[in-house]
Amino acid sequence: MLPVKVLVLGAGDTGKTALCVRFITKRFIGEYDHKREMTYRCSRTVDHEDVDLEILDLPCKVLVLQDGVPASLESYICWADGFLLLYSITQRLTFTEVPRLKALIDKTKHSLIVPTVLVANKADLEVGRKVTTEEGGRLAKDLRCSFTELSVAEAASGVEAAVLQLIRLVLDQQRPLPDRRSYMLTVRHALTRKLTRSKTMQW
Numbered sequence: 001m002l003p004v005k006v007l008v009l010g011a012g013d014t015g016k017t018a019l020c021v022r023f024i025t026k027r028f029i030g031e032y033d034h035k036r037e038m039t040y041r042c043s044r045t046v047d048h049e050d051v052d053l054e055i056l057d058l059p060c061k062v063l064v065l066q067d068g069v070p071a072s073l074e075s076y077i078c079w080a081d082g083f084l085l086l087y088s089i090t091q092r093l094t095f096t097e098v099p100r101l102k103a104l105i106d107k108t109k110h111s112l113i114v115p116t117v118l119v120a121n122k123a124d125l126e127v128g129r130k131v132t133t134e135e136g137g138r139l140a141k142d143l144r145c146s147f148t149e150l151s152v153a154e155a156a157s158g159v160e161a162a163v164l165q166l167i168r169l170v171l172d173q174q175r176p177l178p179d180r181r182s183y184m185l186t187v188r189h190a191l192t193r194k195l196t197r198s199k200t201m202q203w
Contacts, residue, residue: 001043001052004170006163007076008057009101010086011094015121018152019086020057023163026156035059046167053167056080077108082115082170084162085145087136089120090128095135102143115169116145119162124151 008016017038022028024040040055058076077083083105087094098118105114118140120131133149140147146165150158 001050002171002174003052004054004167005079005081006053006055006084006166006170007080007082008055008084008086009105010084010119011091011097013091014086014088014094015152016086017057019084019119019121019159020055022152022156022159023055028153028156030153044164044167046164046171049171051167051171055163073104074108077105081174082117082166084117084119084166086119086121087131088122089131089136089149090122090125092130095131095139098139099143102145112144113173114145115166115173116143117162117166117169118143118145118147120147120149121152123149124154 008020010016018028018030020038020040024042036059038057040057042053044051044053056076056079058073085098085101087098089095102116105116106112118136120133120136136149137147146169148158148162148165150162152159
């Protein structure tokens with residue numbers, strides 16, 4: 001089993017806990033008031049690899065800045081392999097909070113390439129939309145992370161896809177560098193053979 005640790009971050013009322021529960025149980029529960037961190041554990045098979053998954057959901061008080069520095073958030077970031085950054089399309093303030101969280105992740109991890117998926121939640125509430133899909137896509141590009149827009153309330157499929165996408169990013173980064181080079185060389189040789197075959201057939 002390959003261990004993968006995921007941290008879910010975002011401002012209050014973005015649906016972090018609902019997303020975790022939806023992924024684990026497939027059920028949707030709209031209201032939560034948890035005052036302590038919750039760790040969800042499950043196992044999944046992703047691309048023929050067995051993954052032992054831990055998802056950490058933090059209470060909003062942990063995300064509050066104290067003298068400009070998150071009290072204990074850095075230790076949680078160090079713990080995690082990948083990150084789900086949530087905002088609500090109906091609350092612009094949750095959207096503007098994302099760059100601060102991503103900057104802290106990059107600084108703590110000492111890297112500009114950290115497995116991260118930006119999740120725009122509450123896509124079912126189109127009437128109250130305050131953040132466009134295009135804005136979300138642009139922000140994800142600026143922050144060098146993947147992007148998806150979904151509704152935790154409507155279906156489990158979007159949540160499943162977002163988490164599995166993050167797991168794939170983590171596994172890809174965890175693979176030894178020679179394996180990545182070997183894979184790229186294999187792809188390159190395959191493309192070369194295909195192009196050579198095409199030219200031969202043309203002649």
